[in-house]
Amino acid sequence: xxxxxxxxxxxxxxxEEGKKAISRADVVYGSRRAVEVAKxxxxxxxxxxxRFGEEVYRKIEEEGRESEIAVLSTxxxxxxxxxxxxxxxxIVPGISSVQIALSRLGVDLCDVVVVNAHSRNDVKAVPGRNxxxxxxxxxxxxxxxxxxxxxxxxxxxxxxxxxxxxxxLVEDDYTIVFVEVVE
Amino acid sequence: xxxxxxxxxxxxxxxEEGKKAISRADVVYGSRRAVEVAKxxxxxxxxxxxRFGEEVYRKIEEEGRESEIAVLSTxxxxxxxxxxxxxxxxIVPGISSVQIALSRLGVDLCDVVVVNAHSRNDVKAVPGRNxxxxxxxxxxxxxxxxxxxxxxxxxxxxxxxxxxxxxxLVEDDYTIVFVEVVE
Numbered sequence: 490x491x492x493x494x495x496x497x498x499x500x501x502x503x504x505e506e507g508k509k510a511i512s513r514a515d516v517v518y519g520s521r522r523a524v525e526v527a528k529x530x531x532x533x534x535x536x537x538x539x540r541f542g543e544e545v546y547r548k549i550e551e552e553g554r555e556s557e558i559a560v561l562s563t564x565x566x567x568x569x570x571x572x573x574x575x576x577x578x579x580i581v582p583g584i585s586s587v588q589i590a591l592s593r594l595g596v597d598l599c600d601v602v603v604v605n606a607h608s609r610n611d612v613k614a615v616p617g618r619n620x621x622x623x624x625x626x627x628x629x630x631x632x633x634x635x636x637x638x639x640x641x642x643x644x645x646x647x648x649x650x651x652x653x654x655x656x657x658l659v660e661d662d663y664t665i666v667f668v669e670v671v672e
Numbered sequence: 673x674x675x676x677x678x679x680x681x682x683x684x685x686x687x688e689e690g691k692k693a694i695s696r697a698d699v700v701y702g703s704r705r706a707v708e709v710a711k712x713x714x715x716x717x718x719x720x721x722x723r724f725g726e727e728v729y730r731k732i733e734e735e736g737r738e739s740e741i742a743v744l745s746t747x748x749x750x751x752x753x754x755x756x757x758x759x760x761x762x763i764v765p766g767i768s769s770v771q772i773a774l775s776r777l778g779v780d781l782c783d784v785v786v787v788n789a790h791s792r793n794d795v796k797a798v799p800g801r802n803x804x805x806x807x808x809x810x811x812x813x814x815x816x817x818x819x820x821x822x823x824x825x826x827x828x829x830x831x832x833x834x835x836x837x838x839x840x841l842v843e844d845d846y847t848i849v850f851v852e853v854v855e
Contacts (some may be wrong), residue, residue, distance in 0.1 A: 501689040504680070504767060567774035568781040580775035582767045584687060587781065591750035592763035598751040598770065598786050602801065605782035615798055618785065 491553025493572050495565040495583020496527045498644040502584040503527060510581050511559050518549060519561030527561050546574045553578070569605045569623050589643045590621060590665040593650055601667070620668040624659045630666045631656050638667040674736025676755050678748040678766020679710045681827040685767040686710060693764050694742050701732060702744030710744050729757045736761065752788045752806050772826045773804060773848040776833055784850070803851040807842040811849075814839050819852040 492510040496503055496519075503511075503526070511517060511530040518536050519527070528535075538545070552558050565585035566572030572580050587603055602618040606628050614620065614632070622630060630637060633655045641649040641664050657666060675693040679686050679702075686694075686709070694700065694713040701719050702710070711718075721728070735741050748768035749755030755763050770786055785801040789811050797803065797815070805813060813820060816838045824832040824847050840849060 497687070501692075502687050502765075504685050504687050506684040509684075565771055565781075567771060567779070570780070572775060573778055573780045582685075582771040582775060584765045584767075585771075585781075588748055588750060588765040588768075592755060592765060595756055596750070597753070597756045597788075598748075598768075599788035599806070602785050602798070603781050605780075615785070615801070618798070623782070 490557055491550060491575060491578040492557075492559045492581060493566045493570075493575055493578045494527075494559050494561055494581040495570065495585070496523055496561050496563060497584035498526070498564065498586060498589065500526055500529060503530065504581070504583070507581050507583060510579075511561070513557055514559035515556045516552065517559045517561060520563065523561035523563045526563065533557075533559075541571075543574075546571075550575060550577065568603070569607065586643050586663065586665060587621060587623070590640050590667065593640060593643070594638060594667055596621075596667070600671075614668075614670050617671060619670050620666075622666040622668065624664050624666050625662045626659055626664075628659045628666075629657070630659070630668065632668050632670065636669040638669075640665040640667070673740055674733060674758060674761040675740075675742045675764060676749045676753075676758055676761045677710075677742050677744055677764040678753065678768070679706055679744050679746060680767035681709070681747065681769060681772065683709055683712060686713065687764070687766070690764050690766060693762075694744070696740055697742035698739045699735065700742045700744060703746065706744035706746045709746065716740075716742075724754075726757075729754075733758060733760065751786070752790065769826050769846065769848060770804060770806070773823050773850065776823060776826070777821060777850055779804075779850070783854075797851075797853050800854060802853050803849075805849040805851065807847050807849050808845045809842055809847075811842045812840070813842070813849045813851065815851050815853065821850040821852075823848040823850070 515533045562570040565583045568585040601621040602615045604622045606624045698716045745753040748766045751768040784804040785798045787805045789807045
């Protein structure tokens with residue numbers, strides 16, 4: 490069986506369901522970051538993923554037919570995560586940086602639209618909704634006159650949350666940018 | 673200190689961080705459903721919330737200035753939850769029914785817009801995005817010609833996921849309706 494397990498951003502985020510799925514696995518795949526978060530619960534072989542893409546995912550799926558495989562996803566597998574790339578996998582939800590950001594902002598998910606700007610540079614407004622942008626270094630967020638809140642390195646020791654006015658060039662990967670489009 | 677703790681939909685969803693916040697509290701507030709999910713970790717007094725609203729929240733905030741108070745929120749406090757109603761509270765994220773729904777659908781959060789239809793009956797489309805509607809009994813979802821997936825009683829023993837065509841009258845509280853608006 491293939492499990493895609495959300496591990497959150499730090500060890501305390503891992504759910505009981507997640508711990509079980511990780512501990513049970515013969516082989517555990519994940520980015521260096523995800524493996525670091527979950528390492529206390531890993532019993533099987535660790536395979537740090539350096540490459541991502543169709544070919545890699547299909548090979549892992551095949552392994553899942555023979556043995557217990559866990560793929561670790563930082564945050565939640567269905568929030569800008571790896572969940573949608575696997576077929577016939579059981580998904581174990583985890584705490585996403587989106588949820589952390591909303592808790593820092595005091596804003597409900599139903600009042601924003603979440604935009605994945607990891608793979609593109611143009612961020613467009615959606616009528617009637619504030620924006621929560623998952624950005625990486627180099628993304629420019631430009632909304633003249635609008636209040637922008639930047640959330641950097643959430644849940645790390647040097648987490649930083651600050652406001653800017655209308656325009657921001659993202660300096661860090663794993664940055665989330667909130668734009669108050671709706672007044 | 674006041675903590676608003678997301679407990680997910682069942683006990684296995686509670687994170688280590690959540691368990692700690694619940695166990696530490698002198699008094700634990702929550703709906704009957706939320707208390708039921710978290711009861712194994714509660715050490716303090718239980719106060720089942722029957723009423724919700726400004727007055728109730730301000731009173732709880734005041735208590736939080738004197739002692740350790742936890743307010744339990746099913747799912748996540750910032751996803752159609754109680755988190756946004758409290759000031760000066762620490763929010764502990766939890767697994768939301770939205771995340772469960774996305775995992776069943778194989779759809780990423782960044783491809784939908786989440787609509788809270790608990791307090792209104794009109795659901796409008798948002799350009800370029802599929803809809804994930806948090807609905808209750810009596811809400812009518814009408815999108816002629818579009819594929820609709822209904823997710824009832826997620827994570828319960830009688831969970832049900834089924835497709836309908838273009839039109840659906842929600843029969844159950846805690847129903848999530850996915851509408852494939854974008855082809």
